[in-house]
Amino acid sequence: MKIEKIVCGYSGSFLLKEVSFDIEKGLFTGIIGPNGSGKTTLFRGITGDIGLKSGNIYFEGKNLTSFTGKQRARRFAIVTQKIEVANITVEEFVLLGRFPYKKPFQFLETEEDYRLAGKYMKMTGVYKYKDKLFSELSGGEQQLVSIAKALTQEPDILLLDEPTSHLDIAHQVKILNLLQKLNKTFKLTVIMIIHDLNLAGEYCDHIIMLDNGRIHTSGSAKEVLNYKNIEEVYKTPVVTRENPISKKPAIFLISERVLKGKM
């Protein structure tokens, strides 16, 4: 997937300024940046929530605008932060992921639809909840169900908007491990917006750091997540060290008191 000089935003307010980057197939990419840096605008630009003022997004050499809605949904699956929906079972929810494959005048699901929904519910570990109501599950479990639905679309690219926000560390790690497994074992391309720099560093092959509507730095975790870049973009003093086990960069914050006492 290639993103070329896209400019988008809301009328009168913030705009993404000519952002370009390539997403290589099979890569796990994280998009980071402070609040208001354009992460969500970028996400919405790619998903089509907001129109592009200029620039293009290409997928496999073709402009994304030439795809129909269903064609698009068979290639891109999108997981949002939270879905509020009442009175729907987990299985029904996951089966909605088969919508892009429905033929005109096809009302009922096929055997294949059920098979795939079952397969991905098992893969994400939510099969045991299949007859429960979606609204009865915890936030982390709902996120896993959303991922199961996205996988049921059998996409090439999985796009996630802060999949771990509001979750405890156990669920954060569970979801990111799952995404990593999907990425490494099934070669699924994953793009996610993420706030947590440590998690981004630990899991992403490629990190894009946004600042004020532009790409500040992009590259591997080691290249992007050093104290210089972070202090420049986040305007916050940090210390970075290597994680002793994973050898990925780890970021530490320092309280103002300690900082003053030290200096």
Next chain:
Amino acid sequence: MKKRNTIWILIIVFLLLLLIGVVFLALSVGQINFSFAQILDILSKKEGVEYSVLANIRLPRILLSFAVGGALSISGLVLQGIYRNPLVEPYTLGISGGAALGVSFAIVFGLQNMFSGLTLPVFGIIGAIAMIILLYVLSLRKEYLNINKVLLTGVMISFMTSSMIMFIMATTTSENLQSIVFWTMGSLEEPNDLLIYLVFGISLVGLVVIYLFSGHLNALRLGEANARYLGINSRATIKILFVIASILTGVSVSIAGVIGFVGLIIPQLLRYLIGSDFRILIITTYLGGAIFLILSDIVARTIIAPNQLPIGVITGIIGGAIFIIALSKSKQGI
């Protein structure tokens, strides 16, 4: 999956049987009561006064109840579906107010005979369409997703039309006043058979078209954006469904007057009973609405016979009571 489909078929068969039962009940009671065997006998002979009572008076009325009950219920279901809000109903949007205003105009200006028996329905539909256009221009065109704005605009239109109707009522003769009041309360008595067939046809076409969108409505349960991520043109879908629901409401109100509660209660009740899958919900809501209105009409025309009660009174009382009972029995609310 097989199990679910079997359950769906059983539910539909049950409702169809119930419908047949209610239709026979409606045929049998009235000023003259017939037994089940008599009805079959009379209908097979196709002659005599009794046949004409059944075929020319009771049957058309049943047909109209069926069409209007079904149409109002699925309108409510669709609006609740696209706005993901269980409290929306066809009348919240001011469409009935427009129809009532059109009819009031026709009565006050003595236009009743302009298109002979068709005058009031014609003015009703003109009023309803005017309100749909107004609502569309004011809010739906650009802010189709802003439910609060669409709803508030609809509620304000309702207030304004009802104030205008009150103004007309306050300044008109008592004879006109009575006509307006009577029309507003709703009646399923419609002398023009052609009109009944027309409403029946529109209602069934509406059902079929809405059913074609059952998959879209299912996906819209996740919200507009998530439905779009599944490949649905949410914007167009919401607008099309809104217009279809409005037309069904407008047509129903123009012919039968303001019959309240059906569009709110029937979808709520069925969602509570059978879940939120629109593929079954659309059919059952339509049948449920049809059955409910035929039953209500039986009550309306027999309870103080030989006089008739306005149908809106009955649907309000029965519907409200059923709803409160269901609400108090359910643990989590509807």
